[in-house]
Amino acid sequence: MTEQFPILIIIAPLFGAILIALLGFRHQSLCLPTVLGSLAISCAAAVGTFLKVLEQGTVLYNLSGWERVxxxxxxxSVSIEYRVDAISGLVLVAIAAVGLLNAIYSKVHVVTETxxxxxxxxxxxxLLVAGLAGMTITNDAFNLYVLxxxxxxxxxxxxAIGSRRAVLASFNYVIMGTIGASFYLLGVGYxxxxxxxxxxxxxxxxxxxLPKDSPSVQVALILILIGLWIKMAFFPLHGWLPNAYAYSPTATSTLMGPLVTQVMIYIMIRMMLSLFGAEYVFDHLQWTNIVVGLSVIAIVAGSLFALSRSDLRKMLTYLIVAEVGYMVGGAWLANSMGMTGAIYHILSDAMMTFTLFMVIGIIITRTGKTELTAFQGLFRKMPITMTGFTIAALSMIGLPPTCGFFSKYYLVRGGIEAGQWAYVGALLFSSLINAVIFFRLIEMAYFHGGKAYGEEITDKDHEHHHSRGRELDAQPDETLEQVPWSMLAPMLMAAASLLAIGIFNRPIAGWINAALETLNLAQGG
Amino acid sequence: MIWSFDIIVLIFLVIAAVIALSVRDLLASSMVLGIYSFLICILWAEMGAVDVAFTEAAVGAGVSTVIMIATVFQTTRKSKD
Amino acid sequence: MKPMKLAALLTVIVTGGLLLFATSDLPDWGDPLSPANASDLSTYYIQDSRDVTEVPNLVTAVLADYRGYDTMFETVVIFVAGLGILSILGQGKCEEPLAQPVASEQNRERDMITIITCRLVVPIIQIFALYVIAHGHYSPGGGFQGGVMLGSSFILIALTSGLPDALKRMSQERAIFLAGLGVLIYAGTGLVCMALGRNFLDYEILHKLMGGTGVKARYDSMLIVEIGVAFTVMAIMFIIYAVLSSKGRMRGGL
Amino acid sequence: MDVFLDFLIAKFNYWIYVILMMIGLFAMIAKNNLIKKLVGMCIFQTAIILFYVSIGVKEDARIPILTGHEVPHGGHYHTEDHERPYIDAKTVTNPIPHVLMLTAIVVGVSTLGMALAIAQKVHLHYDSLEEDEILAKLQLGNND
Structure with missing residues (x-):
């Protein structure tokens, strides 16, 4: 049975989707249990696969039963196969866990918003979760395109299921996304x-x-990189992301924010290491300086945009843009410390973004406001939510013992080893900006009492949220943790995982390093 | 391989693509796109990709054109560029 | 507006230059000895696949067996597209079309000649579509092409007799059910292989259920999955048309 | 001249695919009308399919459906089935690009359908398909 774990990760959500299509339209009460059940199976299978990888190394799974010829x-290989190593195992666990937790968290949102x-x-x-997991696990370049x-x-x-603005954002995403995927396809063609x-x-x-300086292989790498950069919203190509995430339904942004960009970064690392090979990408091409330079620009620009936004979700989306810069830069530092940092940051960034999106979702639901001022006096009203927020904020800033500290530690060490001082500077600058953003919010939440509440509600900006806002306004002094536990519990679990990933940073980095060694990215090399 | 035939079709393809993008009437644009799909379908049949040609004829030239015309019908025919 | 055009032109020139630069490195067009054409993989498919699958159409053999997993997700892509379009534009509820046609429906005169011709043609199209599905092992065709043709026969009904008429034959709910069923047939075949102790989509083991040899089992399973593909494609192609031609209202139409 | 012509013909498909792709890409980025963008997207995707199919072409090869009349190539297969000739791979078109492109065509039509649905929804909300008009309306109605 254990050898079937890799496929179960993907087909459990697939069969869940089929079941809903067959029965869920008549019996809507079946939908949520099906979703939770299939994602739970997927999550268990992901953990099982990961444990198996730790035990016996890389796991291969051959679909269609054709042996290698x-x-x-x-x-x-004549058919499609799966390949799971420790890195993709970790990413798979993160995908399945975020999918499951978000399904619990967003059960109210789905009913009210759609x-x-x-x-x-x-x-x-x-199917989105299945697609993301399938991308991580597959070892076939074309299958990756389909997924x-x-x-x-x-x-x-x-x-596009969301508000008016979301539709236009989605159209831009279709155009950009198609260009990205087609570039990837073209690269595979070369x-x-x-x-x-x-x-x-x-x-x-x-x-x-092949001869090392074959132009078509280089062009293939460029096309694949550009395609994936569009999909992961790397800075000059990030245009689709902020609007798409900020205006989409809550459940969508909490799922896509943590997963889509991070999985794409994993795919990029996969392409660099196991497809083109570290030696070709780093030693032969010498593009490190260019890409790290681009990532420096991405980090600085993303952080500055985030600082200038007053809408909570917009601010978060620009923080994602900055974080993408961290990971792309880390992956291109051309040493194993930077790569470890980038992969470790995929995990920690996924969980940080997930926590923050959930916290902000809760706050928007409860206060009916999407501005930064929604935070005023929240510590008194929502102590549990704010605990989660504080952990995530500390992690974003990079304070121990949260995982954000350790990923930044690895990235900075990698940057110093590689002598990329601009990158190190950009990391520190971005941490500073994050500190400004998040301490401002924490300060607002802690020191500004609930009195500003009444005035803020009269804001003309958010008519549709007014009714809920007033309801809250009527009883400003209660400790209003009236959020259902189905929302709080996943948020707290995600926040706890931030601490857990931070505390267990040594074993995680050890696994990543061991996997990197099999991919010929030697320690310190 | 009949390369001269190939080249003629390819040149027509480029012409069809340019026309489809430059006509201001969206209905005409969709129709020309259908022509484009049929041309490319001929090309693939000639290049030995019969399954691809069949699919393109059914999907690209058939359904795609129909849903595009349906959209034009439901929205507007005029385009500024 | 201007800077956008300029940026686009710049992008296009840079990308085009890059691609043309790479083209000089590509093998000549039509070269039978190019790395792609003379590769082990391609040679293996051409020389060996018929012996182990009994399918003369190599494209079908590779599509439905060797790369069957790809094709399963291709079916899922169609399925996602249909559901996505319904969720973006549809009304949500799966209700039957209204008894009274809307105004635009009443005013339109339906031409008798087209309706009767359509009645004659539709069964022929559908029979030919079934032939295409079933004959995919020997000639161009298969689940996708046949499914599209089946779907377009319903589109033809919608075009001539009006969308409500077509929706009577294939309601939204039924279409979603059929689409789900199609994916279920495909993925379920894979699951049965797993239940019999092999990997996902390893059709060979199915000979335990269907009798015959492993080769025959592969041959038959390919037909089964093609039928699954055809179900999904048929239902979704029609739904896409129905939603787009009525702006999601599911009545009126072209 | 002949050398030049040979060079031109040898890679003609690749030149044209680049041209078609660039036409499509330009339209996707620069066109103002949403439907026109999608027309560009269709051309862009077909160009890539043209590239893939061109990879698989072999000179004077038959279509990838084996009918038993393929050119034998030395001896017979050493299996029980002695009637089957050993097929010379040079005489049959490479089937892999065809398989891949069947998938790509289907993906293309799915994307097109989805994009058209979104475009209709945009038209429903903003009553326009021109990008600049929609953006102008967004600026006006920013405070609603």
Missing amino acids: TTPRGLF PNKVPHYYILYL IEISSLSSYALI LYIKTGTLNMTDIHAALAT
């Missing part, structure tokens, strides 16, 4: 024309036999 040049369309929403939700399109198509719909295979391991082996 022997030729004079060695073995090659009435009449609950089954549609959940089908797309499950990118599945996750993109479902996210277009999940965004690799195929040079190597004649689609399996990533086989492509890597075939590329080693």
Whole structure:
């Protein structure tokens, strides 16, 4: 049974979606249990796969049952296969866990924000999770494209289901996303024309036999990188992200914010290390300075944009843009410390963003405001929510013992080793900006009493939230943690995971390092 | 391989693409896109990709054109560029 | 507006230059000995796949068996598109179309000739579509092409007799059910393989259920999954048309 | 001249695919009308499919459906089935790009359908398909 774990991660949500399509439209009460059940199976299978990887190293899973075929040049794969190492195992666990927790968290939002369309929403939700997990696990370059399109198509719909602005944001995302995916496809085409295979391991082996300065291989790398950068919203190509996440339904942004960009970064690292190979990308091409330079710009610009925004969700989306810069830069530092930092940061950033999106979702639901001023006096009213927020904020700033500190520690060490002082400076600058943003919010939440509340409610800005806001206004002195536990518990678990990832940073970094060594990115090299 | 035939179709393809993008009437634009799809379908049949040609004829030239015309019908025919 | 055009032109020139630069490195067009064409993978498919699957159409063999997992997700892509369109534009509830047609429906005169011709043509299209699905092993065709044709036969009904008429035959709810059923047939085949102790989509083991040899089991399973694909594609193609041609109201139409 | 012509013909498909793709890409970025952007998207995607299909072409090869009349290539297969000739891979078109592009076409039509639905919704909300008009309306109605 354990050898079937890798496939279960993907097909559990898939069958959940099918079940909803067959029965969920008649019996809507079936939807949520199906979603939770299938994601729980997926989560358990992901953990099982990860444990198995720790036990016996890289796990391969062959679909369609075709063994590798022997030729004079060695073995090659004729069908699609899965490949799980410690890194993708960690990412898979994160995807399944975020999917499950978010499904619990957003059960109220889905019903209120998308009435009449609950089954549609959940089908797309499950397929988005399946697509993201499938991207992480597959070892076939073309299959990756199909799964990118599945996750993109479902996210277009999940965004466009939202408010008026969301529709336009979604259209821009369709255009940008299609360009990105098509560039990726084209890059795979250039690799195929040079190597004649689609399996990533086989492509890597075939590329080693080609002349090093083949222009089409370089162009393939450029196309794949640009495609993935568009999808992950790397700075000059980030245009689609802020509006799409800020105007989409809550459940969509809490799922996509932590996962989509981070999975894309994992895919980029996968492409760099196991497809093109560290030696080719770092030693032969010498593009490190250019890409790290771009990431410095991304970090600085993202942080400054975040500082200038007064809308909570917009601010968060720009923080994501800055974090993408961290990870791309870390991955391109060309040493194992930077790479470890980037991969570790994928995990910690996913959980940080997830926590923050959930906290802000709760605050927007309760206060009916989306401005920064919503935080005024919240410590008294929502102590539990604010505890979660404080942990996430400390992690974003990078204070121990949260995971944000350790990922920044690895990234900074990698930057120093590589001599990329601009990158180190940008990291510190961004931490400073995060400190300004988050201490301002904490200060506002802690020191400004509830008295400012009444005035703020009369703001003309958020008519549709007024009724809920007034309800709260009528009883300003109660400790208003009237949020259902289905929202608080996932948020607290995510916040706890921030501490857990931070405390267990040594074993996690150890696993990542061991996996990197098998990918020829030697310690300190 | 009949490369001269190939080249003629390819040149027509470019012309069709430019026309589809420069006409200001969206209905005409969708129709020209259908023509474009059929041309490329011929090209693929000629290049030996029969399954792809069949799919393109059914999907690209058939359904895509129909849903595009449906959208134009439901929204507007006029375009500023 | 101007700077946007300029930026686009710059992007296009840079990308185009890059691609043309790479083109000089590509093997000649039509070269049978290019790395892609003479690769082990391609040679293996051409020389060996018929012996182990009994399917002469290599595209079908590779599509439904070797890369069956891809094709399953391709079906899911269609499924996602249909549901996405319904969730973006649809009314939400799966209600039957109204008994009274809307104003635009009443005013439109339906031409008898087209309706009767359509009645004659639709069954022929559907039979040919079934042939395309079933004959995909031997000739171009298969689940997608046949499914699209089946779907377009319903689109034809909607075009001639009006959308409500077509929706009577294929309501929104039924279409979603059929689409889900199609994916279920495909993924379920894979699951049965898993239940019999092999990997997902390893059709060979199905000979325990269907009798015959493993090769025959692969041949038959490919037909089964193609039928699943056809269900999904048929239902979703029609739903896409129905939603887009009525702006999501599911009545009126073109 | 002949050398030049040979060079031109040898990679003609690749030149044209780049041109088509750039036409599509330009339209996707620069066009103001949403439907026109989607027309560009169709052209862009078809161009990539053209590239892939061009990879698989072999000169004087038959379509990838084996009918038993393929050119034999030395001896027979050493299996029980002696009637089946060993097929020379040079005589059959490469089927892999075709398989991949079937998927890509389907993905293309799915994306197109989704994008058209979103465009209709945009038209429903803003009563326009021109990007600049929609943005102007957004600026006006920013405070609602």
